[in-house]
Amino acid sequence: GQPSALEMKHLLANLFFALLPPSRHTVNRHVVIRCSAPPPIPSVDVKALTVGTIVAGRVLGVGEDGSYELDIGTGSPATMPRSESALLPNATRGRVPGQGYADLSAGEVREALVVGVAGSQVNVSVARAQRALAWRRVESLHRADVSYNATVIALADAGATVEVERLPGFVPWSHWQLPEAAWADRKALLGSRLPVKFLEVDAGRNRMVVSHRRHAVQQRLDELSPGRLVSGRVAKLVPFGAVVRLADGLEGLLHVSQVSRLYVQNVSEVLTRGEELTCVVLKVDLADGSLALSTKMLESRPGEMLDDRAALLARSSQIEGRVELRQ
Template identity: 30%
Template sequence: MARKREPQTMAELLVQASYQIKGLKRGQQIEGKVSEILSKAVLVDIGGKTEGMVLGREFEAASEFIKNLKVGDKVLVSVASPEDRFGQTLLSLKRAAAVSAWDRFTKAKEKNEEVEVKVLETAQSGLIVSAEGVTGFIPLSQLGATLQKKVKDLPGKRLKVKVLEVDQGLNRLVFSEKEVSEKEKIEKIKKLLGKVKIDQIFEGEVSSILPFGIFVKVDLSGEKIEGLVHISEISWEKADNLASQFSEGEKVKVLVIGKDEEEGKLSLSIKKTLPDPWQEKVKKYSPESLVQGKVVRLISSGAIIEIEEGVEGLLHISKIPPQMKIDVGDSLPCFVEKIEPEKRRLSLGLVLKEKPVGYK
């Protein structure tokens, strides 16, 4: 049986809940009308003998949502308790508040509006925040320069932010604080990026070093623009422990490999300013050349064979006899089938004493 689709908007929730109320059950969804809003409670007409009440922890949990309610508003409530010891029906607005919040964030993103969030805790890569009862995230890269210097002091603080990503289905909500605190600077950067050309080379200065890459500031018309050199663009060889290779303030040559004017992002490469040693090394090989290589890793499509330092080839799984077992570290006699410059890789075949049945 197909799973019933969950309502995604307040309108859908109200349609789903519009039926005659008979006996109330815990968790039941009901459409009601706000009859009174008090300092610590909301009274909702749910068509029963008495009005239902949202109070205590349920009131606190939906406080942001309640601030925008007016007497006469239709709302979807859940029955928290059909009848307490005083004969009252206790209600919850959590689900309605969550749906309303997601709808609010979607509209805020579309209209590029600011919203307010509360910082709950710090994480290795950013801040965990709460916004209208929904948990969201602010990456460190989306904090303004001032706040980046005092991240540990932010839990409990309220911040003005803009919505970067919103996906209720994936429960994904990402914000940017610097889109608010550095709005003018970001707008200027977006305009400057329009002047930047792909493959343009700059002399830049390392501004920060992170596990996934380094940020480099480049000068454009007297203005500093920061771009990211991802770890995969540091060197033609494998790069790691970037903190031991670079220092803040160090001068580096970078090449522009991408830009996003709307997001104000600049992608840079260090390795593409340097000769690719693979192109020189591979000149000694040609189709049908015999080579001896070492298996360095096994993948779903076959085995990666290292011919020499910096030169690898793929021995496709279709070229390996079914009865032949290959392990990492094995030394294999191969021949070059073709050279693939775009992949910086050789396509290899296996040198066999005799051709097995089914070998392609």
């Protein structure tokens, strides 16, 4: 029969608390409802169900075919493959990323997404319901532009994969500012926590790109404001300038046009990899966490960086506060 008003009140209250959004430093969790005296699942007209509908389902057990059976209030148990019972960031089944296995106990109530309706038979997926909710949380975090403590779950040549709300996010190596010593043994980073900020979130394309660099820069805005002096080593030479790595691993670009007030055609003729440099912060881009650096702002005369660098660097070490930026 229909549940009483009191039973409906208990069920809705449990659903409300289970779906409260997490804090920015959440410990990721499954949406599980446990009641000492569980109310019945509200009755649902199976004819009103369509693919994509979110329903509450109580686990009844495992059927003869190995699938879970859930009471979703239609009068007939809904079925769910065991591979659809959890959202896992590094598991993929078919074309939808994230489906994985979990041991569900009889009596557990979980949200499930309807993936198929044929007469009275309904197929559901807990993983896809969790995935839809996770994307909504990530989109909310992205809009709020907060930092999130992600977990490193995989490493590749181009970057690392991290877990954000049980979804996979990609961190390009250029956006993970590692200290020099950490590059030698990057495998030790697996399982570690990494604070990141979002660069791109696109649920429709299953795409999430995050940046540790954005987080690191925003934590150091006072010391990285324009005109401040920073010290580091030349990590890489590129056709358009030099990448300077600071002591904590944060990197900035010294553009070839910012090396000296005299024209420099090829930065490799002026700088060498591993060379120590003192630079002036020219600009901080909060959108991607990039740093623009300059040495020409330290010159007392055009070309000093080219023909008397030792004197320039010695004088720079005595500077306190900010350098006035010139055009």
